[in-house]
Amino acid sequence: MIKIYHNPRCKKSREGLEYLKSKNVxxxxxxxxxxxxxxxxxxxxxxxxxxxxxxxxRKQEKYYKDNLKNSDMSEKKILQEIIKEPRLLQRPIIDNGASVVIGNPVDVIDLLM
Structure with a gap:
């Protein structure tokens, strides 16, 4: 099974989901x-x-630009920020259980097939 971390309002995320559906997985x-x-x-x-x-x-997010840009953060701090503000997570994230890719562009998803 392939897991997609999906934001339905995001065009790239919707494209990734449609691409996965076209692969019949x-x-x-x-x-x-x-x-x-x-x-x-x-x-x-x-x-x-x-x-x-x-x-x-997602460095183009307003939250990133207003609060995090040019700050020196540890891995743990970055993860905490993503949890606090989940819009910061790149999308779509595709996970096959063994590997993870950011499905933008969608053909990168083929690396997991």
Whole structure:
């Protein structure tokens, strides 16, 4: 099963979900803005992600620009900020249980298939 951390209001997230549906795979949709995030969840994603914690941040978000830009934060602090303000999480996040990618552009999702 492939898990997608999805924001239905985001065009890129909707494109990622549609792409997964076109591949006829079992999908679990996590609407993280409704369901929330935990430190354990984010740390688990990060251990399977071939990137840094900073790569998970949406730096174009107003909250980031107003509160976090140019600040020196530890990994734990970044994860805490994402939990506090989940819109900061890049989207869509696609997790096959072994690896995690940011599904933008959507063809990156093929790395998990």
């Amino acid at each position: 079992d999908i679990q949709i996590v609407e993280y803005l409704k369901e929330g995030l935990t430190i354990e969840m984010l740390q688990g994603l990060l251990t399977r992600f071939d990137g840094s914690v900073e790569d998970l941040l």
